[in-house]
């Protein structure tokens with residue numbers, strides 16, 4: 001059913017403007033009568049951030065920005081869904097066109113700029129599905145015109161903690177001017193102190209909501225030292241490595257589209273994202289788990305991401321080029337790797353190659 005829907009829809013979606021195609025995909029998910037997913041093999045289950053995750057394959061933030069279809073996404077077989085980025089107030093984002101496909105490179109450039117229906121709309125939807133179960137995290141960000149960006153994050157944690165499996169503090173979008181400055185040491189320390197404090201304050205009512213930090217793959221290693229040090233000292237529950245890159249690898253084929261401003265994702269992001277994940281893993285020293293995102297588009301790249309240090313992985317751009325079959329392909333590849341290795345849990349793979357990856361020449 002899912003395979004058929006996917007095969008019929010994909011050529012059509014590819015013929016459309018990328019943002020129209022995305023809007024249509026959300027509509028289809030809203031109305032498609034999807035069956036419940038087949039039960040995952042229990043060897044794919046992991047306990048991460050205090051959550052029981054049925055399989056490690058998640059959908060990254062930015063696909064379901066307004067929490068319209070989290071349950072449809074769970075039914076497609078994702079082990080967890082991250083909705084958002086949500087901002088406190090609604091905002092339109094940047095003018096269109098702002099989403100571009102680099103077909104020959106299997107890459108995407110976006111400069112959406114946190115187009116968001118705002119917290120009220122998303123909250124209403126998450127409250128309505130709160131009893132449905134499944135792991136649904138929310139990714140939060142600051143409004144572009146906010147006079148106090150830290151206060152935006154604090155209020156979103158307070159409002160969403162009770163209905164979200166986890167909250168991701170997104171300070172790494174390249175498309176909100178100045179947002180990534182929140183990754184600077186003194187600012188980040190204050191931000192995380194206040195965010196974690198807000199989480200503790202509401203925990204008696206909302207329960208223990210894990211707080212994750214999502215970083216850019218463009219940090220220098222010196223900055224990464226600081227960011228990991230602060231994340232550890234402020235006791236965040238995990239990090240997502242990472243967001244899109246403002247870099248443009250020299251070997252891109254779609255040279256004209258590559259000049260568009262925005263964050264690059266998909267296959268061309270993979271080498272940098274994987275390296276930054278491994279660099280983060282060796283600095284975190286198992287104090288908290290990591291989520292790996294960036295360029296996963298096959299079973300092999302998913303497994304390599306786990307071996308570079310990810311407990312969980314997220315996909316987005318890969319779905320555009322490979323379709324929904326990618327979800328099952330990854331799960332099957334992971335099970336095959338477990339069989340080959342005689343393991344009954346993915347735990348043994350997590351970070352197994354991290355040190356080796358950090359010893360490679362820096363990816364171009």
Ligand SMILES: Cc1cc2nc3c(=O)[nH]c(=O)nc-3n(C[C@H](O)[C@H](O)[C@H](O)COP(=O)(O)O)c2cc1C
Pocket residue numbers: 060061062063065084085099108110112114139170173214242243244265266267269293294295296314315316317318
């Ligand atoms: C169209 C688009 C929109 C995105 N929007 C967000 C967002 O709102 N918040 C966020 O944290 N990341 C966002 N991302 C980044 C993804 O969550 C992910 O970190 C990144 O694309 C790398 O994964 P991928 O190579 O599998 O796409 C977006 C990515 C794309 C392609």
